[in-house]
Amino acid sequence: MIVITVFWGSTFLIVHLAMKHSGPAFFVGIRFIAAGLxxxxxxxxxxxxxxxxxxxxxxxxxxxxxxxxxxxxxxxxTITSSQSAFITALYVPIVPLLQWAVLGRPPRLMSWVGVGLAFTGLILLAGPEAGSLSMSPGEIATVISAVAIAGEIILIGRFANEVDSRRITIVQLLSCGVFSLLAMPLIGESVPEFSWVWLIAALGLGLASAVIQLTMNWAQKVVSPTRATVIYAGEPVWGGVFGRLAGDRLPALALVGAALIVAGVIASELQPKKPMKEERE
Known part of the structure; x- marks a missing residue:
């Protein structure tokens, strides 16, 4: 699972480079159809x-x-791979908020702590200048993507015990690819000129997505969801590392914001231990 977070972290930089040669809907479509196949x-x-x-x-x-x-x-x-990695990590503290809105399950205390830390970190990380309240369109799109990813996690939890993980994984990968390609005319995106960059990146990330999904399904049979989420908190850290190696230079306040988002991810999944007396009862 730790190795998976390294793969995840590297994908932000790869996609960032691929976007110089392809539109987002086409690239996501090819990537996930390849993963499904x-x-x-x-x-x-x-x-x-x-x-x-x-x-x-x-x-x-x-x-x-x-x-x-x-x-x-x-x-x-329009934003760096480092920014994208840390903003995307907001999906973890968003999950309990969506569960509250959709399923009526109020968040635990540590979930609220995680949301507070993550939101503070987002303010410091976002905007043309770290620490400002303004957000660019690219940052807004990434925040919304984190909400969608949180929705995906809730849906997976809803069906997990009622379906075959292999079959539903194949359906979700292929349908994601098809939806993305169908969205192209709706958003005015055309098929890009052929480039080995987007082709190799899409096929490589397609293979990575397939392996990651299968590994997660296998590993989380023996690793608790709480521990798994704490391990997955390494994803934005690796994203930041690869972005740094590629030349990303985040301001000091932005780095503090990134650290707060990771802290919020971990805090939202911590469960205070019950007193021994309560456990015996």
Whole structure:
């Protein structure tokens, strides 16, 4: 799982470079269709048992994937890979807020602490000048993408115990790709000129997406969700590291903001231990 966070962190820089040769909807479409086909290649026999719930559940998750990755990729056209990595991490503290709004489950105290830290970090990280309240269109798109990713997580949790993970993963990957390509005429995006940059990046990230999804499904059978989320908090850190190596230079306040977002991610998943007396009862 730690290795996965390294892969995740590197994808922000790769997508940032690919956006110089392709539009976001086309790139996301090719990337996820490639991921779905690669996964289908290994688990095609399992698809014989596809159920209606897996089909529409996977399609709903795929729509959230499309919105999440599409908006994130759109944002990477105008903001650095480091900024994108840390802003995207907001999906973790957003999850309990969405659960409250959709499922009526009020957030725990530590969830509120995480939201507060993450929001403060966002203010310091966002804007042309760190510490300002203004946000660029790319940053706004990335914040919205974090909300969509949080919605994806809630939907996955809704269907997790009622579906075959292999089949629903294939459906969500393929539907994400199809939704992205269908969105191209709606947003006025045309097919880009051929470039080995976007092709290799899309196929490479497609393979990475397939491996990451399968590894997560396997690893989280033995790793608790809380511990997994704390491990995943390394994703924006690696994104910042790769961005730094590529030349990103965030101001000091922006670095403080990035650290607060990571702290908010971790805090939102911490569960205070109950007193021994309560545990015995």
């Amino acid at each position: 690669m996964t289908l290649l290994f688990f095609h026999r399992a698809m014989r048992g596809l159920t209606a719930k897996e089909l529409w559940g996977g399609t709903a998750i795929g729509l959230m994937l499309c919105l999440g990755y599409g908006l994130q990729t759109h944002g990477l056209q």
